[in-house]
Amino acid sequence: MPTEIRHIICNSAEVISALQLFYKTRQKPLPAGSVVSLIIQDEPLSAVLEIEGDKDGKRMKISCGGEEMAAALILFCRESHIPLPADGQKVLQKFGDSVGLIVTRNPRDKAMATKLLKR
Incomplete structure (x- = not known):
């Protein structure tokens, strides 16, 4: 079975x-x-x-780590009705001013592992 790879690129406003x-x-x-x-x-x-x-016009900075960003983008996809495979491997990558959520799914690996476990 082929491997499925999805690239979901979110611009800065979407992030x-x-x-x-x-x-x-x-x-x-x-x-x-x-x-x-x-x-x-x-x-x-x-x-x-x-x-x-x-209220005061003061500027503050909020830092977000990679895990928070990944969780935020996955939630954003769910809320925006963008389908994501639950069993897919998810990785973030920077694309200029955008962030890409790269989802890789290889059903064959899962099926192969199941077959090997049944032996």
Whole structure:
């Protein structure tokens, strides 16, 4: 059976929406204000959101690690009705100012493992 590879590339606005949704669902919403910038860092993949507060105009930075970003993008895909295979291997990759969620699924490996275990 062939291997399936999906590339879901999210631009900076989608990454920001994904992170806002992620923190909101974890009962830890981002501070009230406007996102001024998103810096996506490589090696290891992470993001820094800069938010300008609504009340005082002060800027604060929120750092998000790779695991949080992956969880946020997976949640964003679910909420946006973008299908993702549950058994697929998921990896993040930086594409310029965008973040790609790369999903690889190889059903043959799973079937082969099942056959070997039955012997």
